[in-house]
Amino acid sequence: MTIDLQKPATIMRGIGSYVPSQVVDNVALSKKVDTSDEWIRSRTGIKQRRIATEKESTSDLAFNAAQNALKNAGLKANDIDLVIVATITPDMAFPSTACLIQHRLGIPKVACFDIEAACSGFLYALDIADGMLSSGRFNCALIVGAEKLSSIMDWEDRTTCVLFGDGAGAAVLAKTGKGPKLIGFKSGADGSNPTLLHQPAGGSLEPASLKSLENRGHFLKMNGREIFKSAVRVMGAAARDLIAENGLTEKDIDHVIPHQANARIVESLSQRLEIPLEKFFCNLDKYGNTSAASIPIAFDEATRASIFKKGQLGLFVAFGAGLTWSAVLVCF
Ligand code: ACO
Secondary structure (H helix, E strand, O other), rough: OOEEEEEEEEEEEEEEEEEOOOOEEEHHOOOOOOOOOHHHHHHHOOEEOOOOOOOOHHHHHHHHHHHHHHHHOOOOOHHOOEEEEEOOOOOOOOOOHHHHHHHHOOOOOOOOEEEOOOHHHHHHHHHHHHHHHHOOOOOEEEEEEEEEEEOOOOOOOOOHHOOOOEEEEEEEEEEOOOOOOOEEEEEEEEOOOOHHHOOOOOOOOOOHHHHHHHOOOOOOOHHHHHHHHHHHHHHHHHHHHHHOOOOOHHHHHHEEOOOOOHHHHHHHHHHHOOOOHHHEEOHHHOOOOHHHHHHHHHHHHHHOOOOOOOEEEEEEEEEEEOOEEEEEEEEO
């Protein structure tokens, strides 16, 4: 291992998450669409997911996760001077969900924006925040991955609606203090095939109309098989490049927190990277795929379970619509 741990790094001062209380298991879903608990479990590993109520929006989930992260960091909202929310299901196209939670946190004037990198969004946001904190112009960043994916699900499409769930995870980052250190980043994208995973209507290309509603164009559409293959390839490549660029080998990695999309994707990634499956933390059986919220929810749960030992190395790795991908190295 050649990593220089004395080098100044961005520190994750606190992590927190929040999921809606309503649990929808596979048996309940099989009463809505032509599916079964056996099919969903064997093809994806998912047993249940959390679904927000009509009254709960993405900013509600984000706000609760942010408060939990601040509490765990031992910091107050007014310590924050930058808010970034990663989401593909903002409360509305604009203003940003970051602005909405800024107001609820009572921190006027601080910089706020959303980013859209789908399931890689939280890791992209860590990468962006690291750059902004390292510039010296910001001191303390609140990063949130939050999704109400149930709001863009086609509940008549069994090939997608069984996969996703709602939730939020948040982290507080600073250049000083105690916590896991973010020591390397690798973000990228390939925009050559956008319709592999997309929401066709509601943007400037196809604004909302009676026709777009009739065509169910406001719902998520996905080519699952192609996404599966791309996911393993791009996460594998991003992880390998990041590990090598930091003078490490796959054997140096103690823990992997992968994007929680599908247990079979995680197994294939483990084989491709030759990192044993026991080193991968998964909770997708409980929450399904929560897109930008998936890694911080998993990281928060793993942190609370005390699975990380001081000095161990962790790898976060994600892929998402775009296609986007991102990997982040962490020293606990
Ligand atoms: N219940 C029962 N049968 C189903 C269901 C369901 N929920 N969904 C599909 N099927 C059927 C299909 O119709 C097909 O039937 P057929 O053979 O008669 O045509 C059969 O099951 C097999 O379908 P496949 O699509 O080949 O199934 P596969 O094994 O590929 O699994 C899955 C599908 C789970 C979607 C898988 O391809 C996958 O996980 N892909 C990746 C998806 C993903 O991770 N997306 C998230 C991207 S991240 C982001 O940015 C949001």
